[in-house]
Amino acid sequence: MQEYIQDAMTFMREYGRPCFFLLGTFTCNPKRPEITSLLLPGQNAIHRHDITARVFKQKFKYLISFITKLHVFGPTRCWIYSVEWQKPGLPHAHILICFINKIHPEDIDSLISAEIPDPSTDQLLFDIVTTNMIRGPCGALNRSSPYMVDGKCTNRFPKDFTNDTVTHVDGYPIYRRRSTDNGGQSFIKTISNADIDIDNRWVVQYSLLLSKTFNAHISVEFCSSVKSIKYICKYVNENY
Known part of the structure; x- marks a missing residue:
């Protein structure tokens, strides 16, 4: 190594x-x-x-x-x-x-992209992203998630909503993650028999x-x- x-x-x-x-x-x-x-x-x-x-x-x-x-x-x-x-x-x-x-x-x-695709325009990509690219959810929504350490998500999810991608000082951007009020998508995911509304804050880029x-x-x-x-x-x- x-x-x-x-x-x-x-x-x-x-x-x-x-x-x-x-x-x-x-x-x-x-x-x-x-x-x-x-x-x-x-x-x-x-x-x-x-x-x-x-x-x-x-x-x-x-x-x-x-x-x-x-x-x-x-x-x-x-x-x-x-x-x-x-x-x-x-x-x-x-x-x-x-x-x-x-x-x-x-x-x-x-x-x-760090957003959920629109299923009305690309159902295939929507299915792939919602199956493979959703982190958790963890935190208060799912404290038994494997990403939780000392009560916090190790990958700092959920992310904040933002309407524009911003290049960050540490070399990594803050990606665009629009809320549903600003054109973002969401879907329902069932975890432990509970229906949870998942939005762009939980999408892995x-x-x-x-x-x-x-x-x-x-x-x-x-x-x-x-x-x-x-x-x-x-x-x-x-x-x-």
Whole structure:
């Protein structure tokens, strides 16, 4: 891992500190038919790490190729990643992509969204986002959520409503999350036999293109901070 960190910092010295996409997590989807079709009666994905590992590797390789060879977001200069295994047994990857052409703040909304899609215009994306990209809910709505530590959400959800995306001083933007009064969407999610109204405050930021292509949890960040390198390399095992 120490050698990997040195390689990552070499990228920074060579190419400077350009704009990055930080794919915060590309997580294996345990409900994919490639996994469920191979499970024995009574099994689920955590019982067959061999299957989940193979399927994840295939999808992950295609994701990297999709971005770096097809240039769906533009020509790429370099990329690094680390793969982690969560305690329940599902792998996920953290990825940094450096593009040749810088991404400007005014382009963020066309590439990254933190809002629930309108089901009347894109039912498929609505289903994918509401299934894969909703955090919790946690906090007062669900204190048993695995994201809760000492009574607080570790990812600081729910986020605040905002009508415009704002680039932040720490290198990460505050993404547009409109309230239902200002054109935002919401839906009802049932948790512990209770119907909860979920709005944009609970959406994990995502790429419309990547979500529709891979139908998985793929959180995406726009960042230009050296801290992202440290985040990529800090650990390979995560327990929660």
